[in-house]
Amino acid sequence: MNANSKGTAVITGASSGIGAIYADRLARRGYDLILVARNQERLQEVARKITDETGCSVNVVAADLGAPQDLRRVEAILRDNASITLLVNNAGFGSVTPLLGSDIDKMEAMIDLNVTALTRLTYAAVPGFVARGAGAVINISSIVAIGPEILNGVYGGSKAYVLAFSQSLHHELADKGVRVQAVLPGGTATEFWGIAGFGAYAESPKVMAATDMVDAALAGFDLGELVTIPPLQQDGRWEAHDAERRAIAADLAHAQPAPRYRAAALA
């Protein structure tokens, strides 16, 4: 670690797209890096460019986070390396297929990566952060977390999990010196769309450049946001939605069903 380092950031899915931009931006902010994805050659290419341009230390770990043995290997790094101060859970994939057009094994693989790997990596990193009284987790969710009708339902469900998990983690960890941020990108120009089965969408005028998305997400991180939604234009809209969610949550612990159901039961 160099003298000005902010510690080491572990970024999953750093061989392309959003993860590769996070790698660049975090290196420029003074982090050393551990980059994780399946494609070692692409990881090394990202690492070489960043090292040349910033001089920071970059290690690459080729791992399939959907495969239990590889996942355990990355968990061990997160548990054992006390220089790690930031985990960016970014690796993921989506789909545009409807329920009846989806291969269930592919849906399970999506849950393995988008939900199980993200959860296990968080569980590996956070105890060390708490023990050291500092650290941060950035979880890449999606706007489909609050718009599950937009794309494939399992994808939407997996990203809603990421949002809810992040909100719960924040609730538990905020007073222990650990930051949590959930990022909800909208359509972003990466290989995601080709893999999801709708490559042409990456050319849509509604799609954001990955650099703009990550820069906005990091601006949200600097502002101390728990939830950052780069494409949401109207200020205060998320906060109003979240305040209503909390108000409903405060009205849910009652021994009696609501009167409307009691009336229906008597009829």
Ligand SMILES: NC(=O)C1=CN([C@@H]2O[C@H](COP(=O)(O)OP(=O)(O)OC[C@H]3O[C@@H](n4cnc5c(N)ncnc54)[C@H](OP(=O)(O)O)[C@@H]3O)[C@@H](O)[C@H]2O)C=CC1
């Ligand atoms: N692009 C978009 O419109 C949006 C994207 N997102 C989310 O952003 C995140 C990043 O996606 P994005 O950059 O767009 O897409 P990319 O397809 O460009 O990046 C996905 C990254 O995940 C890695 N990855 C995929 N499968 C695995 C695996 N089994 N094990 C380890 N790494 C894996 C890929 O590398 P490799 O193939 O080398 O393993 C790649 O580095 C995802 O979580 C996605 O759901 C959210 C909202 C919108």
Ligand SMILES: N[C@@H](C=O)C(=O)O
């Ligand atoms: N947020 C994107 C995918 O996850 C999208 O729906 O545009």
